[in-house]
Amino acid sequence: MARTKEFDRAQVLHKAMLLFWEKGYDGTSMADLLETMGISRSSMYETFTDKHSLYLEAAQLYRRTSQEKRKFLLEAESAKEGIRQYFERHIDGSFREDTPMGCLVTNTIVNVDSPGDEINVLMRAHFDELRVAFLELLRRGQESGEIAADRNVEDLAYMLLTINHGINVAAKLNNSRERAESMIEMVLGML
Secondary structure: OOOOOOOOHHHHHHHHHHHHHHHHHHHOOHHHHHHHHOOOHHHHHHHHOOHHHHHHHHHHHHHHHHHHHHHHHHOOOOHHHHHHHHHHHHHHHHOOOOOOOOOHHHHHHOOOOOOOOHHHHHHHHHHHHHHHHHHHHHHHHHHHOOOOOOOOHHHHHHHHHHHHHHHHHHHHOOOOHHHHHHHHHHHHHHO
8 A cells, every 4th residue: 555645745845945045956965855854765756756856846946936026027117116126025035034045046057067957957047037027127118218228228137137146146145235235226327
């Protein structure tokens, strides 16, 4: 008779996501995962197949939760206000004390060496989706006259993407939240 699982799959996946976020893929051992998730090795393999598959699923969970703040870019009536709201939410998330500092995506991308690796492909897709969201909002800002017509919105979108991930690194180094907030005000003034 097959034994029924005695754990909440979503809850253990969330625990794995936080551990990968804190330690990175390579820094997280199978023993770390089993202890943190509170499940047996056999349950781990039956439910998630292997560490790589578990990581991909945890990264997808992270992407779904982090995409919520993109609505500020996608639904904004004002380009500058949408960017401000996005970064306010982003800074809140990056400097939260109840989660690992920084960002799972940023932490992963700086530690994955193989460009063709499935993890790297997933992280690159995350980067590109955010860049496109910034770009579309900036284009709408140009159309409304809020962003100067002579501004290169491709470069501005890339700059905002880079600032986004720079904030993640700064948060991981426990730098000042206030400095990040001040920087965003400066960036908004430059637009």
